[in-house]
Amino acid sequence: MSEQITFVVNGKMLHLSRSDVESCLRGVSPEPIQRHAVEVRGTTYPVKQVFEAATGLDRLDFTSAVARHNLGRLGFVLVRVDG
Numbered sequence: 001m002s003e004q005i006t007f008v009v010n011g012k013m014l015h016l017s018r019s020d021v022e023s024c025l026r027g028v029s030p031e032p033i034q035r036h037a038v039e040v041r042g043t044t045y046p047v048k049q050v051f052e053a054a055t056g057l058d059r060l061d062f063t064s065a066v067a068r069h070n071l072g073r074l075g076f077v078l079v080r081v082d083g
Contacts, residue, residue: 005070
């Protein structure tokens with residue numbers, strides 16, 4: 001697990017840290033979870049909601065697999081909800 005990760009989504013290079021993710025979600029309520037979720041400071045959020053908030057990317061511009069991969073690299077707990 002790294003302190004900060006660097007990755008490319010749709011040709012755009014991004015840098016993200018665990019603290020970036022945690023701070024952008026302060027006071028944000030989780031949306032309903034469809035299938036893939038991530039735990040951030042004890043709250044479970046949809047992975048696409050978290051990745052969109054943390055990166056500023058539109059959630060149509062990345063897949064949940066990209067979000068899960070990079071949030072996992074930062075050490076967040078990933079959850080699959082079968083519904």
